[in-house]
Amino acid sequence: MSNWIDIAALEDIPPRGARVVKTRLGCVAVFRTGDDRVFAIDDACPHKKGPLSEGIVHGNAVTCPLHNWVIDLETGMAQGADEGRVNTYEIRVEQGRILLDGARLLARSAA
């Protein structure tokens, strides 16, 4: 069951940028690409837990600020020779508002 939570306006995130949403499971990084798509992934690189929300966003990928791992925002998979993945969360934009699916985030935290 989805549980769409209105978290912010699209324009609260700069294009090719990210902001974080605090959850009981840790921070989730919400990205806005140059073409206004949004993605939500865990804000911790699979390599050394670098804050992905602070990386440079290009295409639909982000480069981790600590050691330049490139993470695909759509799949959460590390690109190139690096191996690893981060959790991704359902997210969408409606009428300029960003909606995050809180089902997993809230359900797991309640458990």
Place this chain on the structure above:
Amino acid sequence: MAQKLVVIGAGMASGRMLEELFAIDAGAYDVTLFGAEPRGNYNRIMLSPVLAGEKEYGEIITHDADWYRDNGVDCRFGEPVVKIDRKAKQVVSPGGVTPYDKLVIATGSASFFIPVQGNDLPGVVGFRDLDDVEAMLKVAGKPDGQAVVIGGGLLGLEAAAALKQQGMDVTVLHLMGHLMERQLDPAAGYLLQKELEGRGINIVCKAHTQAILGKEHVEAVLLEDGQVFGADLVVMAAGIRPESWLAVDAGLRVERGIWVDDTMQTSDPDIYALGECVEHDEVVYGLVAPLFDMAKVLAKTLTGTVAEFKAPVVSCQLKVTGVDLFSVGDFSQGDDREEIVFRDPGRGIYKRLILKEDRIIGVVMYGDTTDAGWFFEMLKTGEDISDIRDTLIYGPAFQGGEALDPLAVVAAMPDSAEICGCNGVCKGTIVQAIHDGATDLGAIKAVTKASASCGNCTGLVEQVLASTLGDEFQVPTPSGICGCTDHSHEDIRRVIKSQALKSIPAVMQEMGWKTSCGCHICRPALNYYMIAEWPLEYADDLQSRFVNERNHANIQKDGTYSVVPRMWGGITTPQELRAIADAAEKYNVPTIHVTGGQRIDLLGIRREDLPAMWADLNSAGLVSGHAYSKGLRTVKTCVGSDHCRFGTQDSTGLGIKLEKILWGSWTPHKVKLAVSGCPRNCAEATCKDLGVICVDSGYQVSVAGAAGMELKETEALATVATEQEVIDLAVAFIQLYRESANYLDRPYKWVAKVGMDWVKQQVVEDAQNRAALCERFEISQSVYRKDPWAEQAKPEYRPRKWAALADLTLEAAE
């Protein structure tokens, strides 16, 4: 007896639906048509040409009085329906109640008025109907009228172009980074902006409107950054909003628009809806093609045929005379997607096909849309293009042919064209040298000096070699700065300068970037080159900055930051130390470290504490030490003649002067200076990027040292007699480095490439050039010599940048 059909809204969707309905069964219904506007259906898409004066209202009418009479439609124009009574199956309007058997809601959409103060002033209009156009034309008729269009999408740009044609002074304010961001990628957006600016339309992107100003009538628009644009007219084109309140009041299911199923039925089986007011399968439509599809489906539904509306692929074209632009489908990037990009900067042509599994899924075209229909057709049919992929981008007319010669441009240059600016070598000289036996780069350098100085023209010289020698010369494989481009740093800097490219998308477009928005390697480099080349015009792009420079602090391995306040020349005071100690306690700083650059590093600061900590440090007079930047870091000093028994000059004072002049500047890589008061060199000046050793007779200035991954002693630049001369040399050297070094080359690497002789000639020997370098540095510093902490600590930055977007830790589980 025919059933009673009531239609609310006399726009294009309902007009088309009625046409379809009467064609199927003219007698099926007695139709009553309500319209809020005092006129029948006209072609709203053509309002832009009416506004531009290219068409008149009469030409865009689609259904005239005769048509309604002939089809027996009871027209109630100018009479808005105010209520739907579902129980009694009737609608309420000023003229009374009208019963229905079936009801169709086609109320369309309204302009979204951005929620700012003053949005209800007279002179602020939407752009939806003829009344809006007439209101605009009334203002446009006044001499020297100023118009501000809020919104740089399809509608806003059409309005802007039309108002410009009417003689108004037009400014477009667009919230996003490039125009028409829903339909265009940044490269095409850039070309469009260039074209519209060429027509005299002022365009401001990333414009956050704060308020619309005026007393009795609109007078100006104020942006959040303080810019003000005078306005006799403000056009709201920031989006549309489905007109669904009638349905909401009636208790129908309404999402973003009135919810309909595939047959256009709402949640009430006797009520249907179509057009811009509905939401189908979570999509709201604003372009006409899908609305006409809906009209067809609804006409069939109403006459008892089964029909289903399927979400169509929607293409878009801008109706601005002389602008060719087409976009359709999905043009975002993805791992499973590939792109074919064609750019012809000279003619302003850009074509981009987005492929997925050998099929076209998106098309963006600018400048030449001749083949748009062909691509669109292939997109719709999902044709496999793998066989024609090599030539696909050239369109259907392409019948094979020879590959383009990449050297054609160089070959076409006249012999008098200058290739090497440093040494004044023109193409003819190089060609002559080649004929005389100089057949590689080294030989050309030796014989002609071309590319022997700054090296920026190396690529060009190689191309002259290649075009002259043909197959005998193999151009070395281009070493692009990253996977996005084959161009070298030198090429990029040269083109930015020669073609006056003033934005990152402009460089990517003109130089044929292979990705749509670069990567973490090229974007910071381009951002630096923009800052260095166009300090007054270019706005720093924070999203193209590495985290440290974006957050003005150094990120540590655990995601915390370190904060280093500036200590001018390594001098501090009890107050400053007290403020640092207070901040360290207040923010629970776990580690305090004294750096090699003579200042104090506070480590382990949480990101959210940064702005408050900066504000505290600022109030004690401390500013950012830029310990995180590719820019001026420190000027290390010894105590010099003030205290030291060996000191020959005031090394501390000179160090502080240098730091006050240089701080805040951005450079290709970090820059560290030192001033030692005597040759004992306690400040370790001889391994810095620029070091000064004071002697009795004056100052020895040396440059290009290193004490990092490599260890290298500085090389002498000059010995001078006065502090002012030292300062001029230092500023000129750093400006030369800023203007010609590759991004991420420290000065010692750059000097090794361009040669110390050239640097001396530019900075020391040519006094006029030295003065010019200093002047350009000062121009740049008029923008950048400021404390970024003070800026970022301002309260308005906190919610937008430093706070979390949302906090779900308190949210209850379902």
